[in-house]
Amino acid sequence: MTLSLQTCGGATPAGEAAHPVFFRGFRAHAQAAAAGLLAVADVAAARYYQPQRSAWLNPVVTGNGDRLRFESFSGCCGVYARLDMLGEALDGNETGHGTTNIDVNTPLRDSLTRVGPAGPLSLEVGPDELTVTAFEGPVVEKKVPLPDRWLRGFAETQVIASGFDPRAELSAAEAVRFLRTLPRQGASRGAARGARWVVPAGRSLRATTRPVPGAVCLPGPERLAALPRVLRHAEGLRVHGPAVTPDSVPAASAWEVRLPGMRLTLTLSPDASRGFSGEGGVLDALASQESPEDAESVSALLAWDPAVDIADLAAQSGLGPQRVRAALTRLGTPGRIGYDTAEAAYFHRELPYDTGRAERHNPRLRAAQALVEARAVCLDGEPVTVTVDDHHHRVRTDGQRVTCTCRWWAEHRGSRGPCKHALAVRLARQAAAGRTATAPNPAVASPGGLR
């Protein structure tokens, strides 16, 4: 069976291409590969929070030289799925470099479901000509542009995932047993929904009522619904998560199923109602003034590497590892950097969008900039007063921690990044510091409101 994945408009090392070709060859374990692709497409078509019918979005495919990565977000942006097809299972001419999105439509899903176990799958990412002939009848191509939420999600996931460590490893049989005990998507009502904690116990995982050290949060277990499809081919399950303490709040976690020659990773946001796009982990990097120059020098050194080594980059660019890390976060905001939890390494992808788009389209950063422009931040004394309409918010800086009196801060307590008032204060301080450096007479923003 031949599977041709249509690509549309992508970035390659040679510049923009309408239909870039990344791979042409054979793929062993045809059924597992098809199941993995379907799982990624399932996530793109699903909406786990307030389910409704959403448009099918196209998974993003990246050729990384020795592997292919297929990535997608759920409609609610709370689940990030990535299928890494590793080099050993790909048998063909060498895998190209570049990023684009493939079009998974009904005929393609139908034929992926019908893939048989016998023989390798002939896989083409990027066809010779525009017409795809692998299927009977014409393939209707609906181009769905990559939404802004995905772009912000790419940026946030790599920041969140870079704090993960492997927490548990299960054999295939135990993985099947554990995942089958989780509530199904339709059946999740009441107590079944919400975060639960699991801790490695013996060969399997045990549920705990509270975050004990070593535990992993499983926020919204019904969101692992895409995994049962690949369980038949699973070789094991690995769980990654951040370090937790007994007073931790629900956190994100990554669930990685090892498949023959592939890895399927689902990263879950801390709550079903929280999309990755709004987590706010990159806002500090976006708001800071230093990283753009560093980011530019680092980006020149990236070449669609399957694994970006920070020490190497630091040596090549002459920047310290800390600055390289900040630069990578900055590069991650337009989705140019991803993080692979299985290898604990960054990888390079290049979305066909300009660097400024994430910045322009980040609502919180935009609101903060509007506050600064309206001279709503009064920088005299501590706490700083931010005047919005007819009321004031006090922003208090206590070392690294910035708190605010707004409702958003009261709800999230910094778990979703700084609020717009804190960001505005930060931006205003940077502007003031910049003026102090250039002009002898600092112009402090006058107190005033948004009228």
Added chain:
Amino acid sequence: MREGREAAVPKLAGALTDAERRACLPVLKSWRPIVRDRWDDRHVPVRAALRLAGVGCRTGAAAAAQWLSAGDLRWAGDDPALVAEALGHRDPEWLGRVAHRLAERRTVAEGAYPLISRLVHAAGCEPPTTDGVVLGWKLDVPTRGTTIRDSLRDDPFLTVMVPRLLEVPEACSDFQYSWSGEPGWPAALAGLAEEGRLGRDMLIDGCLSRLLPGGRPGVLKGFLALLTALDLTEDERAAHTLTWVRMLPDAHPLVAARAQEMLAGLDDAGRLETEHLVEASEAALFRPEKKLVRAQLSMLDKAMKRQRSRTDELLRVAAEAFGHEEHSLQERALALVVRHRKHASGTALAGLAASAGRSAPPRPSPGRRCGTPPTVARWSRPEAFRGTRTAPSRSAPCSPPTIPSGAPAGAGAAGGVLRTPSPSCPGTGRSSRQACCCPSGTWPSPTNSARAHPYCPRWPRRAARPGPRHISCWRTAAARGARRSSCSPWTRCSHWPPAVSSTRPGSARASPS
């Protein structure tokens, strides 16, 4: 228009020339914001009239469609006959373009179907087949006073709409319903296929491609009803063998069960190749649904009986169920393997023993489900399945009950308690002496006959129960004051009742001793 005489507008608007239309349009456009802000009853007919006048004065197809679908004008009146009259003098090809433009608007197309169909009839063009139009067409099929089949028979768009109907995600959720005097959509479609008005292959393919990827149970039930109504012939079933096979791994349980039925039928008719049977069995035995696994095991049983030559291959597949987490299913698979081992080759048997060794270990938490350890694990030695004299379950280490020294020797005869090392109930996992399992706290009591045995009500129905001889063995042991009886309450031995042993591999009949 100002007086709100809606019915009079089309006659005036229809007779205009293009130049006059262009001249009128700015006036009408300037009216719209005024009308939009008026909410009193008098303005409702004015809005409706404005809608007709506006579309009558539009010269571009896209602009006309936009005017027609404007929400502020549409709710005031949406009479397709008047719109068609207002557009009556236009070029048919232009009308067709308006119909297609309307159909492309997702929010309007369904509601605007009556108008779209009129325009298409007037234009004589092919009808648009967007999702909304298909949904509108389905709603528009008259059902009152007639059956769906009769209404569809004369429908001009039947052959265009039905293939799309099977593709639109929301369209077929009512296929599962039928009521008195109305056999429902599946019967209507199948009937029309019989009359030759619809392609039977098209219906079958559309139906199967909806069943394959899964979806909402309501929709899937509808398509299963359609499949039933179509009543596939054996040739058609055989032509879609691969589809049935590929349905088994991921499809909804209802759909997988139907696919399994189809495959069983094909296998009975000798039209299923071993390769496909193997693939289907591997997929079905992996599923968590017990019913599907049981059905697949019996399908394998029949297949092996029918054709002994494929025993080796099919036994290997049946051994996949040794890894199932349900012990009852593991044992069913074991029984199947034991039954057919005579016809298997030596290498196949060694492979079976190896897979028995890899079978699922007992559950780690004894609190929830415990009781019999998996019988399958005891068959993991290489010689297990070989030779008719070996009785693996017998040679397995048996843990007979011990009687605590505190128990008086004569207590058994006097109706006392035979204390076993707290065998726990497979249903609840609690010890037999705990209140949940045995209210009297006297289990297994020598005075109790087998009939009055105080089993826990939550004892699983299919779990094996000891027979009278088993109990009498404990009784004798207790009467003798022996610390050990020759058999344990939890290990099957020759004392287990023959009714159970006929299906249990570890019992006297299944294991030749």
